[in-house]
Amino acid sequence: MKAITLYRKGTMIPLLESDTITAFTKKILIDRLNEQQVVPQFFSQQQFNILTILCDLLMAQNPSERICNPAIAIDKRLACNKTDGWRYDAMPEDTIAYKSALDGIEAWAIEKYKKSFLVLFKYQRLHIMAMLQSGLLKKDIWLTIPSNIFFEELLAEVTAIFYSHPLVMEEIGFTGMADAKGWDNIGLNEKDLIEQEL
Amino acid sequence: MKKLFITPLKKYSNSDIVDAVVIGTGAGGAPVLARLAKAGLKVIALEAGKFFNPSTEFATDEREQEKIFWQLERLSAGKNPLAFGKNNSGIGVGGSTIHYTAYTPRPQPDDFKIYSEFGKGTNWPIGYYDLEKYYDELEMFLGISGPSPYPWGPVRKSHYPLQPLPLNGAAQLMQRGCVPFNIKTSPAANAALSKAYYQEHIGWRNICTNRGFCQAGCSTGAKASMDVTFIPYAIHFGAEVRAESFVTGFEKNKAGIITAVLYQQNGKEERQLCSHVFLCAGAIETPRLLLMNNLSNSNGMVGKNFMAHVGVQVWGEFEEMVRPNKGIPGGLISEDMHRPKNVDFAGGYILQSIGVMPVTYATQMARSSGFWGDALRNKMKGFNQTAGINMHGECLPDKHNFLELSSEKDEMGLPKPRIHFTNGENESSMAKHGEGIMKQIWQAAGAKNIIVQQRMAHTIGTCRMSDNPIDGVVDINGKSFEVSNLYISDNSIFPGSLSANPALTIMAMALRIADIFLEK
Numbered sequence: 001m002k003a004i005t006l007y008r009k010g011t012m013i014p015l016l017e018s019d020t021i022t023a024f025t026k027k028i029l030i031d032r033l034n035e036q037q038v039v040p041q042f043f044s045q046q047q048f049n050i051l052t053i054l055c056d057l058l059m060a061q062n063p064s065e066r067i068c069n070p071a072i073a074i075d076k077r078l079a080c081n082k083t084d085g086w087r088y089d090a091m092p093e094d095t096i097a098y099k100s101a102l103d104g105i106e107a108w109a110i111e112k113y114k115k116s117f118l119v120l121f122k123y124q125r126l127h128i129m130a131m132l133q134s135g136l137l138k139k140d141i142w143l144t145i146p147s148n149i150f151f152e153e154l155l156a157e158v159t160a161i162f163y164s165h166p167l168v169m170e171e172i173g174f175t176g177m178a179d180a181k182g183w184d185n186i187g188l189n190e191k192d193l194i195e196q197e198l
Numbered sequence: 199m200k201k202l203f204i205t206p207l208k209k210y211s212n213s214d215i216v217d218a219v220v221i222g223t224g225a226g227g228a229p230v231l232a233r234l235a236k237a238g239l240k241v242i243a244l245e246a247g248k249f250f251n252p253s254t255e256f257a258t259d260e261r262e263q264e265k266i267f268w269q270l271e272r273l274s275a276g277k278n279p280l281a282f283g284k285n286n287s288g289i290g291v292g293g294s295t296i297h298y299t300a301y302t303p304r305p306q307p308d309d310f311k312i313y314s315e316f317g318k319g320t321n322w323p324i325g326y327y328d329l330e331k332y333y334d335e336l337e338m339f340l341g342i343s344g345p346s347p348y349p350w351g352p353v354r355k356s357h358y359p360l361q362p363l364p365l366n367g368a369a370q371l372m373q374r375g376c377v378p379f380n381i382k383t384s385p386a387a388n389a390a391l392s393k394a395y396y397q398e399h400i401g402w403r404n405i406c407t408n409r410g411f412c413q414a415g416c417s418t419g420a421k422a423s424m425d426v427t428f429i430p431y432a433i434h435f436g437a438e439v440r441a442e443s444f445v446t447g448f449e450k451n452k453a454g455i456i457t458a459v460l461y462q463q464n465g466k467e468e469r470q471l472c473s474h475v476f477l478c479a480g481a482i483e484t485p486r487l488l489l490m491n492n493l494s495n496s497n498g499m500v501g502k503n504f505m506a507h508v509g510v511q512v513w514g515e516f517e518e519m520v521r522p523n524k525g526i527p528g529g530l531i532s533e534d535m536h537r538p539k540n541v542d543f544a545g546g547y548i549l550q551s552i553g554v555m556p557v558t559y560a561t562q563m564a565r566s567s568g569f570w571g572d573a574l575r576n577k578m579k580g581f582n583q584t585a586g587i588n589m590h591g592e593c594l595p596d597k598h599n600f601l602e603l604s605s606e607k608d609e610m611g612l613p614k615p616r617i618h619f620t621n622g623e624n625e626s627s628m629a630k631h632g633e634g635i636m637k638q639i640w641q642a643a644g645a646k647n648i649i650v651q652q653r654m655a656h657t658i659g660t661c662r663m664s665d666n667p668i669d670g671v672v673d674i675n676g677k678s679f680e681v682s683n684l685y686i687s688d689n690s691i692f693p694g695s696l697s698a699n700p701a702l703t704i705m706a707m708a709l710r711i712a713d714i715f716l717e718k
Contacts, residue, residue, distance in 0.1 A: 022417070025257040032261075060571040081609065085268050085283025089275035089616060093606075133568060152565055159564040163557045163578065164261040172581045174556050176523040177258045182407020182418075186366040186525035188518040195521075 012170035020178035020194055029166045029177060035072060041079035042095070047102040048075060050117050054105075057122075057129060058155055059162045067168055070161035074098070084157075088149055101150045104141035105132070205434045210470075216240040218474040219459045221445050221487075224293020225704040226688030227478030228424035228432065233712035235435035242438045242470060243429075244461055246483075247289035249441040250296075250425070256417040260557040263414035266296045270608045272482060276599065277620040278654065280506055284413075284558075286657050287482065291441055292425035294480065297413050298701050300389040300421050301528045302342055303548060304333050305696040305703055306351045306536060312592065312694055316544035318624065319594040320693045323665040323674045324710075330355070332706035337387075340422035341395035341403065344387030350533035360392045363406060366525025368585035371516060372551035373530055375587075375643030379635075386531035386550065389422035389701075399434040400427065410523045410553055428705075443468070444610060447491050448475070455683050462610070474683045474715075478708070481657040481690040482601065486615045488661070488671075489603050494678040499671050501601035501660050504617055505695040508547060508591035509655030510629050512636040513559075514645025515580045522584050527553040535589075535635065536697065543627040547591030547697055549636065556581055566651040580647070587640055589632035590655065593695040594624050601660050619654070656700055661690035676711035687711045 015021070016029055040048040051071040056063055059070070078095050091097050105128060109117035113124055120128075131137055135148030162168055169177070178194050185192050210216055217239035220231045227243060234241045250256065250266070257263060268287035274280050288294030307326035312319040334356040337344075346357035362385030365373070369385070376383045390406040397403070406420035419426045429439060442463060449458040449469070458469045477484050485501045488494055530551040537546045560578055563569055569577050598620055603613040621629070633650055640648055664670020667679040672691050678684040687708045689700050696703060 022258070024254060025259055025262075028257045028259050028262045058570045058574075060575050083269055083271040084264070085270065085287060086272045086274050086281060088279055089273040093271075133570075152568075155564045155568075155570055156561050159570075159574065160261065160557050160561045163560040164259065169556065171575075172556060172578045174523070174581060176410065176521075176555070179258050179407070179409045179411075182409060183524045184408070186364060186408050186410075186521070188367045188370050188516075188520060190367075191519070 022180045040075045042075045068165040070158040073161045208438045215471040219472040220476045222478035225701045228428035229708035230712045232428040232432040235432045235437035244443040246444045249291040252417045256415040273616040276618040292423045295423040301699040302389045302702040303698045305698040309696040318544040329706040332709045343392040363526045365529045367520035368551040369529030371643040375639035383532045391420045408525045476685045478688045484690040485660040494680045503595035503659040504599045505593040505658040506654035509653045511588045511651045513586045514640045514648045520585045522553040543624045545592030547589045550588045552586040552588045591628045592697045663691040675714045
C-alpha cells in the first residue's frame, strides 16, 4: 500500500503560527521546535555522543539533516532522575541501565572492531544494534542488563520524543494539534477545512 | 461558551475532626466524596496530584500531557510484565478518569457469577442488580452518549440521556468488517457529550469537539472525568479537595481505629484528624499504602489476585483516509463475543474500534513489533490511513499474580511496588481467539499490513471484596474486615475483572458503598 504524505515540507510552521492551535499547545510545540543543543548534564560527553548516534540510527536520521536529537531529552530526564512510571523488574534503574549499556556498547565495539563506536562504519554500528535487539549478547554487562530489553526501552523512549517533534509530525501528515475549533468531519475520507487548505 | 459553576473551596483545619477523609479523587473516590458531602458530612479529599485547569493547562500534545500519568516507578515482573504509567495509571484531581477513554459499557449479570457458570474464577458477593440503579443514575448524571435500546444484556429501566457520538473512521471500518460474519455492532456508550449538557450544581458542559485526545486529557470538559462532574458537585456541597497531598500513613488508637491520615504537602508532613477513611487510590496505590502501614492484612490477602483485562489490539492500513486521531477513540462496540460458542476458555470479551494518537501508536509499534530506522519511518507515514480494533476480555484471579513491596525506594522515599503478572491458560486462549476474530474482521474491512499487539489493560484486584473474612480485605459494603472505620472504594476491591471497561462499575460501587455507609 502506498502511503500518502499529506503535507508539503514547510507547511507545519505556518500551521503553528495560525489561530487553529490553542495558545498553550502552540507554546509547547514552538518551544520544542526551538530546543537547543546543550552540554549533557547526566551523561559524559562520550556517552552522549554514542547515544546521539544510536538515536540517529533508530530514527533513520542523517546527522547533517537531523530534525531532532532525542538524546537531549533523555539526558534531561535522567539528570532529574525522572521515570515514566514503571520499568521491567529485570532491569536496573534507568540511570544505571543507560550509563552501563552505553559503556557496554563502547566496550563491545572495541572488543569486536578494535575501535570506538564513535568511529565505526555504519554497517558495523547497525550490526551491533541488531545484536542488541536480538538479546543474544550474554556476557559482561549484558548479563545484568538484558540487551533486548534495554533496546526496547531505548527505542520506545526515542520514538516517543522523535514523533513529538512538529517537523516529524509534518512528515506523517499529522495536524491533530490544530484542534482549537475541534473537528466536524471525522468519517472515512472526510476532511476538515484546515486539512483541505493544506 | 458555556461554563461550569465555580463554588469557593471550603477549607478545614488539620485539627478539625472531619467525618471522612477520602484518599484519591478518581472514579472510586470522587463519587464517595460527592455523596458524603451532599449528605452534610464534613469531608476532605486528599489527592496526590495537581488540580489542573484543562482549558489552559492541557495541550494537544502527548508528551506535555505525561503530567497526567502516575510517574513514580513501579516494578513490573512475571512472564507478561505489565506497562504502567500512561498505559493505565493517572494522577491529578480526577485520577485516571483524566486519561480514560470514556468507554462506559455496563457489565452483564453473568459476569458477576463466572464461577457458577464455568467453575473457574470467582463469583462476586454482590451482583448486577445490586448496582443497576447506580448504573441508571450514573448514565444520567455523567451525560452518557449511547444507543437506546442497548442491543445486549438485560432490558434497561432507563435510556442513555444523549444520542451516540458520531462514528469516526475506525468505527466505520469495524462496522464494515463485521458485516460478512454477521457480528452485530452498535455505536458505543461513551462518557463524552454528543450535546451540551446541564447538571444542577455543576452547570453546563460543552459538546465534544471530536479532538480525539481523550487519553491525553480532555481540554473542553466534554468528557465526564471526575474533575468536571463529581468533584465540582462535591465542592458545591462543602467538600474540600486538597490537591498535591500525598498520603503516606495513618495514626490509630489502641482499639485499632484510624484517628488521623498522614500526608506530605509542599515537602511538609501533615496530619488530618478524621472519623472515617475511604481509601480510593486504585489497585496499585491502595494495597501499597496498606502494606506499608501493615493495615487490614492479617489474612495476607492485600496485594493478592492482581488482574488486567485481555486487551489485544489489531492494527491495519486502509486505502481510505482515516485520520485515527479524530473523534472519540472507541466509537463502535460489539458484545457478540460475550459468550462465544465452542471455545476453551471461561467468560468472554467485548470488541471495540480504536482510534489513536500518533506518539502512542508509534511507541506501541516500536515496542511490540520492534520496528526502527527506515521501517518505522515508513510505517508511520501510513498513520493517517491506520485504524485499530481491540478486544477487552475477562481476566481470572490467580495466586501467581500479585503485588508486593520491593526493597527499592521511590523519590518519595517509599518502597516501590513490584507487580507480578503472567497470563493464565484462560487469558492466553481468549487472546488467541480474539486475535483470530479481529484479524478476520480487519481483513474483511480492507486492512493491509496487519499488525497484532499483545497487551493487557487496566489494573484490577489486590484488595478483594468478599463475604468471607478469610479470603477478602473488605466486606460486601467495602468496609475493612479489620479496621472498623476504614473503607475501600476503587478497582482494587473487584473480586473478578468483568469483561466491561471498569470505570462505570468503579463509580457504581462507590455510590453503593457511600449510600450503605450513610444508611448506617
